[in-house]
Amino acid sequence: MAxxxxxxxxxxxxxxxxxxxxxxxxMFKKVxxxxxxxxxxxxxxxxxxxxxxxxxxDGLEKCVGCELCAWACPADAIFVxxxxxxxxxxxxxxxxxxxxxxxxYQINYLRxxxxxxxxxxxxxxxxxxxxxxxxxxDSRADLIFTKEQLLAPLxxxxxxxPHAMADGMQERDYYLGKVEGGSx
Amino acid sequence: MSESTVFSEAEVDxxxxxxxxxxxxxxxxxxxxxxxxxxxxxxxxxxxGSRPEERIVVNMGPQHPSxxxxxxxxxxxxxxxxxxxxxxxxxxxxxxxKNMEFRTWVQGVTFCTRMDYVMPLFTExxxxxxxxxxxxxxxxxxxxxxxxxxxxxxxxRITSHLVCMGTGGMEMGATTVMTVGFRERERILSVFxxxxxxxxxxxxxxxxxxxxxxxxxxxxxxxxxIPLLRQGFHELELLMLENPILKGRMVGVGHLDLTGCMALGxxxxxxxxxxxPLDLRKDQPYCGYEKYDFEVLTRTGADAYxxxxxxxxxxxxxxxxxxxxxxxxxxxxxxxxxxxxxxxxPAQLAVGPDGMGNSLAHIKEIxxxxxxxxxxxxxxxxxxxxxxxxxxxxxxxxxxxELGCHAVSDGGTRPHRVHFREPSxxxxxxxxxxxxxxxxxDVIVAxxxxxxxxxxxxx
Ligand code: SF4
Ligand code: SF4
Numbered sequence: 001m002a003x004x005x006x007x008x009x010x011x012x013x014x015x016x017x018x019x020x021x022x023x024x025x026x027m028f029k030k031v032x033x034x035x036x037x038x039x040x041x042x043x044x045x046x047x048x049x050x051x052x053x054x055x056x057x058d059g060l061e062k063c064v065g066c067e068l069c070a071w072a073c074p075a076d077a078i079f080v081x082x083x084x085x086x087x088x089x090x091x092x093x094x095x096x097x098x099x100x101x102x103x104x105y106q107i108n109y110l111r112x113x114x115x116x117x118x119x120x121x122x123x124x125x126x127x128x129x130x131x132x133x134x135x136x137x138d139s140r141a142d143l144i145f146t147k148e149q150l151l152a153p154l155x156x157x158x159x160x161x162p163h164a165m166a167d168g169m170q171e172r173d174y175y176l177g178k179v180e181g182g183s184x
Numbered sequence: 185m186s187e188s189t190v191f192s193e194a195e196v197d198x199x200x201x202x203x204x205x206x207x208x209x210x211x212x213x214x215x216x217x218x219x220x221x222x223x224x225x226x227x228x229x230x231x232x233g234s235r236p237e238e239r240i241v242v243n244m245g246p247q248h249p250s251x252x253x254x255x256x257x258x259x260x261x262x263x264x265x266x267x268x269x270x271x272x273x274x275x276x277x278x279x280x281x282k283n284m285e286f287r288t289w290v291q292g293v294t295f296c297t298r299m300d301y302v303m304p305l306f307t308e309x310x311x312x313x314x315x316x317x318x319x320x321x322x323x324x325x326x327x328x329x330x331x332x333x334x335x336x337x338x339x340x341r342i343t344s345h346l347v348c349m350g351t352g353g354m355e356m357g358a359t360t361v362m363t364v365g366f367r368e369r370e371r372i373l374s375v376f377x378x379x380x381x382x383x384x385x386x387x388x389x390x391x392x393x394x395x396x397x398x399x400x401x402x403x404x405x406x407x408x409x410i411p412l413l414r415q416g417f418h419e420l421e422l423l424m425l426e427n428p429i430l431k432g433r434m435v436g437v438g439h440l441d442l443t444g445c446m447a448l449g450x451x452x453x454x455x456x457x458x459x460x461p462l463d464l465r466k467d468q469p470y471c472g473y474e475k476y477d478f479e480v481l482t483r484t485g486a487d488a489y490x491x492x493x494x495x496x497x498x499x500x501x502x503x504x505x506x507x508x509x510x511x512x513x514x515x516x517x518x519x520x521x522x523x524x525x526x527x528x529x530p531a532q533l534a535v536g537p538d539g540m541g542n543s544l545a546h547i548k549e550i551x552x553x554x555x556x557x558x559x560x561x562x563x564x565x566x567x568x569x570x571x572x573x574x575x576x577x578x579x580x581x582x583x584x585x586e587l588g589c590h591a592v593s594d595g596g597t598r599p600h601r602v603h604f605r606e607p608s609x610x611x612x613x614x615x616x617x618x619x620x621x622x623x624x625x626d627v628i629v630a631x632x633x634x635x636x637x638x639x640x641x642x643x
Binding site: 015016018019021022023032043044045046047048049052054066068071072074075113114115116117119120121122123124125127128129130131152172175176177 | 287290291294295298360364367370374377378379380381382385387395396399419422423424425426427428529530531533535536538539540541542543544547548550551552553558561562565566
């Protein structure tokens with residue numbers, strides 16, 4: 001306590017019942033309680049919530065199946081299996097710019113500790129963490145999120161993969177931010 | 185006390201020779217067993233008292249609400265007086281130290297932060313300082329990173345003290361102390377959430393610096409919070425420090441004098457309440473603590489009340505440091521991670537409409553222009569960095585006392601062994617010395633004044 005609030009005679013006399021003053025004053029204060037399920041408190045922007053797999057502006061997936069997120073994960077919560085993009089006519093098609101894409105992608109929310117190392121490891125900003133936090137569920141299977149659940153929804157100008165890269169664009173151009181939505 | 189009673193009245197046939205119903209056949213019987221299933225405690229005590237050779241051993245915990253989580257206290261009673269007290273631990277053993285041997289040095293942070301979950305930032309700092317010492321890069325840590333560490337630690341010290349006082353107060357029946365304490369703690373937790381993205385178990389401090397710089401507006405938010413916190417701490421002071429009932433419960437309870445503290449290796453507020461001004465922030469400064477002006481307070485009563493008093497006042501001291509740090513941070517825009525690209529964790533996080541992830545500028549660099557950066561990125565994430573063989577011990581002053589980290593490297597990318605000297609563990613040894621001869625009700629107060637967190641004790 002600073003020197004200036006050294007107790008005077010009266011405050012010293014009333015100190016033993018000072019607590020009642022606090023209680024009394026609290027009656028006139030705003031209630032701090034959060035009415036959680038009814039009123040949801042927004043999180044801070046950096047909050048580590050549910051993951052999301054992002055897309056390039058033309059709809060191709062950003063994930064290149066490099067497995068860095070799975071390597072970084074201290075809780076072994078991520079399972080990735082990459083596969084080759086196949087541009088040949090009649091092939092399985094192209095899902096991401098570049099050579100490979102994440103064919104199978106799972107995050108096990110029973111293991112995940114929301115440390116965020118995976119998003120720090122992802123070299124393409126394919127993986128980000130949103131502010132969504134209501135992840136409780138009552139079965140194991142439902143808490144292993146698959147690629148379909150994690151993929152970000154298509155925005156305006158995006159086409160669902162598989163499709164070819166934007167006209168005249170190389171893989172690198174995607175990372176340099178040259179590709180725009182609706183460029184096909 | 186009824187909920188923790190284990191032994192009491194049982195339908196033991198007077199003529200039956202076997203009085204220890206729990207002993208297997210052929211096993212030696214260790215005394216008559218009384219089972220408590222409701223009823224009046226006085227009757228049970230009376231029953232036992234009629235057989236003077238009997239003693240009552242009560243297991244308080246591991247699921248007793250007043251023993252701070254899963255601490256098991258084995259109390260031998262004579263009436264209401266404790267003749268012997270022992271602490272049983274291990275109910276929250278998580279194997280974190282062992283697990284860290286199977287993870288890279290950077291991943292280790294996410295584990296050790298979960299040891300003592302009430303003071304995660306201290307465990308992280310102790311670990312990171314030890315790793316940095318092994319790497320020999322202690323001098324290269326940017327000043328801004330150190331200042332952010334100090335800022336986070338001091339705020340964390342306040343939350344830890346608030347939890348200690350709040351739960352301790354609640355265990356004595358003072359729920360208001362708990363609500364006020366947790367209300368104030370909430371303010372700090374939202375600042376933590378703002379800075380690190382998590383309210384607890386941040387994994388924010390990393391070998392070489394911190395995970396990411398403060399977000400815009402963080403310093404402003406802290407500045408606005410400080411007067412509110414002061415006000416809240418003052419309320420706690422008013423509620424507790426001169427309250428005759430609280431004083432009646434705490435003064436002279438849980439006494440452990442300086443000799444006892446020294447013999448048991450007790451540190452932190454407990455040691456300072458016995459009059460020894462040991463504070464590693466002053467005695468062996470780390471993270472630039474020598475720059476900040478604060479006082480190390482002591483008392484001489486060596487009892488639960490003095491520890492409470494110290495914790496309240498230490499929160500004000502921590503606020504003083506926080507104020508100095510935010511002034512410093514405002515004038516120092518520097519980096520928050522070491523220069524050395526072979527060690528520095530390669531992430532550059534940014535928040536966007538799609539959430540938080542690596543910034544697009546960083547993606548541009550590693551994927552678009554610099555092959556070398558990409559190689560570093562891959563190598564650091566998959567393999568991690570190598571740490572020269574050797575061992576290092578670094579201690580920091582945690583809210584509970586000296587928190588040390590002893591890291592041993594065999595030259596690889598993972599620790600050979602990481603051991604933590606957890607103050608909760610060392611201080612908990614004092615239970616016997618503090619409780620024997622006291623009343624059962626005093627045990628609660630004495631244990632609360634140690635402030636043990638079982639996550640830290642068992643690791
Ligand atoms: S947040 Fe952490 S635990 Fe969860 S998936 Fe990512 S790296 Fe693994
Ligand atoms: S999410 Fe990122 S780190 Fe994980 S496999 Fe895809 S591109 Fe690699």
